[in-house]
Amino acid sequence: MAEELFSAAVRRSTEGRHRDAEQAVFLGQLVTGALPLAGYAAMVAQHHHIYSVLEEAAAVMRDDPVAGPFVHDGLTRLPALEADLRELDGAGLPPSPATQRYTQRLRDVCFTWPGGFVAHHYTRYLGDLSGGQYIAAAVRxxxxxxxxxxxxxxxxxxxxxxxxxxxxxxxxxxxxQEERRRIVDEVLVAYQLNIDVLTDLGREHAAGQAA
Ligand code: HEM
Structure with a gap:
């Protein structure tokens, strides 16, 4: 049998965690319009905290021979998040406890470990380009x-x-193989951190739910 491509292995090894993220109560209520607008604003504010650090790391990693090729100016989200937040009147909303753990993890791994940076970069941007487009259509x-x-x-x-x-x-x-395993593990961490952020958002904003 042909050896599995790394991209396929990452996807396969993390699909359970992806399903958990996709099924977050908060996202379910967002895409059906059941949340108040303040719930959407709160999510944008959490994204703003997260992408501030992720894109700070990208500015450092763009010169790295291994991580650099993943960095692309067209992905940069921070100016868009700032514009969206201004419009939603959400500037200044603090990071939730889960967002603080997420940004701490980004600080711990993304500035010095190219594979760890790519793990977090992949989890957010490929998600934004996939399910994110479906979420956007529902929000609009x-x-x-x-x-x-x-x-x-x-x-x-x-x-x-x-x-x-x-x-x-x-x-x-x-x-x-060893580094690939470490990267898959870090993608799993990244998914879990996203799930935790969505759980915090759900606790605060989702109607009739504990999470
Ligand atoms: C409403 C929620 C979501 C839906 C409906 C959804 C749906 C999808 C779909 C259909 C794909 C496959 C796209 C393709 O093959 O081109 C995908 C890929 C992906 N999604 Fe999601 N997603 C959701 C939430 C999330 C969340 C919260 C994250 C993590 C922050 C995430 C991260 C990813 C990643 C990293 C991929 C790329 C997988 C790969 O091909 O390697 N998704 N999503």
């Missing part, structure tokens, strides 16, 4: 057509082609 339908620039990737060409190139870059990176 139920809440706001304008404060969704976070989901509009204008500088990368076709999202499907971009994701295919991204997966090829994962397959081409010079990581041995």
């Amino acid at each position: 339908r139920h809440y706001t057509t304008s404060a969704t620039s976070f989901y509009a990737f204008d500088g990368i060409g076709s999202p499907a082609a971009f994701k295919a190139r991204y997966r090829s870059a994962l397959d081409a990176a010079p990581w041995d």
